[in-house]
Amino acid sequence: MSFDRLIARIIETGNPTVVGLDPKLDYVPEFIRKRSFEEKGNDLKGAANAIWKFNKAIIDAVCDIVPAVKPQAAYYEMYGWQGVKTLHKTIEYAQKKGMFVIVDGKRNDIGATMEAYSKAYLGKTEVDGFQLEGFGADALTVNGYLGTDGITPLTDICKKNDKGIFVLVKTSNKSSGELQDRVLDDGKTVYETMGSMCEQWGADSIGKYGYSAVGAVVGATYPEQLAEMREKLPHTFFLVPGYGAQGGGAEGVAKGFDKNGLGAIVNSSRAVMCAYQKEANCPPEDFAGAARRECIRMREDITNFVTGLNK
Amino acid sequence: MSFDRLIARIIETGNPTVVGLDPKLDYVPEFIRKRSFEEKGNDLKGAANAIWKFNKAIIDAVCDIVPAVKPQAAYYEMYGWQGVKTLHKTIEYAQKKGMFVIVDGKRNDIGATMEAYSKAYLGKTEVDGFQLEGFGADALTVNGYLGTDGITPLTDICKKNDKGIFVLVKTSNKSSGELQDRVLDDGKTVYETMGSMCEQWGADSIGKYGYSAVGAVVGATYPEQLAEMREKLPHTFFLVPGYGAQGGGAEGVAKGFDKNGLGAIVNSSRAVMCAYQKEANCPPEDFAGAARRECIRMREDITNFVTGLNK
Numbered sequence: 001m002s003f004d005r006l007i008a009r010i011i012e013t014g015n016p017t018v019v020g021l022d023p024k025l026d027y028v029p030e031f032i033r034k035r036s037f038e039e040k041g042n043d044l045k046g047a048a049n050a051i052w053k054f055n056k057a058i059i060d061a062v063c064d065i066v067p068a069v070k071p072q073a074a075y076y077e078m079y080g081w082q083g084v085k086t087l088h089k090t091i092e093y094a095q096k097k098g099m100f101v102i103v104d105g106k107r108n109d110i111g112a113t114m115e116a117y118s119k120a121y122l123g124k125t126e127v128d129g130f131q132l133e134g135f136g137a138d139a140l141t142v143n144g145y146l147g148t149d150g151i152t153p154l155t156d157i158c159k160k161n162d163k164g165i166f167v168l169v170k171t172s173n174k175s176s177g178e179l180q181d182r183v184l185d186d187g188k189t190v191y192e193t194m195g196s197m198c199e200q201w202g203a204d205s206i207g208k209y210g211y212s213a214v215g216a217v218v219g220a221t222y223p224e225q226l227a228e229m230r231e232k233l234p235h236t237f238f239l240v241p242g243y244g245a246q247g248g249g250a251e252g253v254a255k256g257f258d259k260n261g262l263g264a265i266v267n268s269s270r271a272v273m274c275a276y277q278k279e280a281n282c283p284p285e286d287f288a289g290a291a292r293r294e295c296i297r298m299r300e301d302i303t304n305f306v307t308g309l310n311k
Numbered sequence: 312m313s314f315d316r317l318i319a320r321i322i323e324t325g326n327p328t329v330v331g332l333d334p335k336l337d338y339v340p341e342f343i344r345k346r347s348f349e350e351k352g353n354d355l356k357g358a359a360n361a362i363w364k365f366n367k368a369i370i371d372a373v374c375d376i377v378p379a380v381k382p383q384a385a386y387y388e389m390y391g392w393q394g395v396k397t398l399h400k401t402i403e404y405a406q407k408k409g410m411f412v413i414v415d416g417k418r419n420d421i422g423a424t425m426e427a428y429s430k431a432y433l434g435k436t437e438v439d440g441f442q443l444e445g446f447g448a449d450a451l452t453v454n455g456y457l458g459t460d461g462i463t464p465l466t467d468i469c470k471k472n473d474k475g476i477f478v479l480v481k482t483s484n485k486s487s488g489e490l491q492d493r494v495l496d497d498g499k500t501v502y503e504t505m506g507s508m509c510e511q512w513g514a515d516s517i518g519k520y521g522y523s524a525v526g527a528v529v530g531a532t533y534p535e536q537l538a539e540m541r542e543k544l545p546h547t548f549f550l551v552p553g554y555g556a557q558g559g560g561a562e563g564v565a566k567g568f569d570k571n572g573l574g575a576i577v578n579s580s581r582a583v584m585c586a587y588q589k590e591a592n593c594p595p596e597d598f599a600g601a602a603r604r605e606c607i608r609m610r611e612d613i614t615n616f617v618t619g620l621n622k
Contacts, residue, residue, distance in 0.1 A: 083445070134355070134391040146491075176457055180458070185493070
């Protein structure tokens with residue numbers, strides 16, 4: 001239970017970052033798209049196949065130096081069930097390569113339905129007496145707007161199956177403050193209140209590094225809130241989106257870490273997937289090599305500001 | 312744009328209810344499960360096939376008297392990508408039978424990613440110059456915790472493609488109040504604030520019945536808040552879960568309607584899908600007949616308290 005498995009991988013690789021796999025078809029080099037369309041058809045099936053080939057090559061290129069991947073469900077669902085099949089294959093393949101897989105689905109619902117999501121992504125579904133995995137990820141992002149009874153089914157499964165969740169606390173987007181920064185009648189902000197709930201929800205699942213199975217999403221684009229949350233939520237591990245393309249810098253991101261260099265994992269999606277488009281003189285055929293070079297650059301950029309993490 | 316298509320169907324059928332298709336495998340009669348396992352295997356594929364057969368029969372049995380169905384994504388995702396394929400087939404089939412389809416996915420994310428969800432469920436995805444539908448539903452439930460930039464991509468697509476969204480305002484579960492009932496420093500509750508945002512987000516998409524393309528989810532289990540929201544949100548159409556199995560009664564639910572008997576659609580899932588288990592002496596083979604009888608009972612129960620709806 002807890003995020004011990006993820007943290008162990010972070011220590012092992014000396015790398016507190018995660019590669020977001022948000023594979024819009026535009027990001028996939030043309031030679032892969034073309035070949036997929038020829039082999040599978042220029043339709044959703046062909047698109048899903050192109051994304052699968054792209055993901056597989058990126059995973060192969062980074063799995064020894066990056067602890068985790070974070071596929072974003074939306075970019076698979078936009079290619080219909082064929083895209084969702086690619087999500088499943090991507091999760092399975094990344095795990096086979098030793099990576100920790102966080103499905104970014106921001107799921108949320110009432111208790112009984114949240115149980116179904118828990119089974120889908122972190123647990124197993126019973127069919128004719130057999131226990132089968134729907135997606136079998138290691139962690140799932142969730143939205144806590146519905147309160148405790150939408151979270152308990154997840155924490156039950158996390159404890160049982162050694163999995164984790166990340167609850168949205170302060171998101172990286174511009175309008176996140178419209179609700180999240182509003183102040184409640186006790187003087188606390190909505191995001192702070194959600195953060196406190198994370199500490200409560202995780203209280204009985206604290207692992208050997210001091211972090212529970214209930215993490216929080218706190219955006220790199222709001223370094224002050226990141227620092228505030230790091231101080232107020234000592235047992236809550238952070239997933240930090242918004243570094244790079246969205247504008248969050250390494251110095252700001254460093255505020256999400258504790259004195260041991262732990263406590264957070266920073267996501268980068270587009271900058272890694274599209275590194276080949278930005279790197280000078282990079283042939284599209286070397287897209288995975290460019291992704292690896294960007295991961296190394298990001299690791300150095302962030303660990304320069306993070307003290308305590310053994311490398 | 313707006314919910315005009317849904318409202319026209321409600322007026323036509325004289326029935327302001329929606330059948331929730333949340334097909335846990337336990338709900339599917341044994342003879343269907345057994346046949347599916349024999350034909351397709353006792354695995355996720357067989358399970359997904361059993362659910363498809365079950366949904367299809369229920370849709371056939373109710374499509375002339377019920378305006379809409381609401382498949383809950385979690386109950387498909389728990390059967391992996393095969394389950395998601397059944398979700399797609401269910402949406403397509405219900406629309407072919409003239410029904411309005413609300414995918415209950417409670418999706419939420421930052422702008423760029425929300426655009427991907429919008430395309431997945433309400434719009435089209437470009438593949439090699441072709442515009443293809445991922446799931447092609449008529450409406451999607453969403454969570455507004457991330458604020459305006461997580462909603463705008465949806466409203467853009469709603470206006471373009473004549474679709475709608477329902478934003479979570481006050482959910483039907485017990486712990487919904489933990490955040491939603493909290494009072495902000497301007498004296499308004501979180502759910503009220505979210506409700507006001509729905510009015511703003513929908514302001515430029517108001518249709519001929521006075522309702523916009525941005526609806527709200529308000530639970531039947533909180534009739535006072537339902538009445539309050541109906542009064543404060545004159546242009547926001549309500550999706551009302553929590554009737555029946557969760558404890559909401561028809562008299563309470565009626566508070567969600569306007570003086571013309573419009574403004575809300577009430578969901579029932581388990582009571583319809585499992586009607587054959589509760590009806591005295593109903594053979595499992597007649598599960599779809601029992602679902603239809605429960606839909607008629609529910610329609611009468613609710614319209615008894617709703618005045619103004621032409622039947």
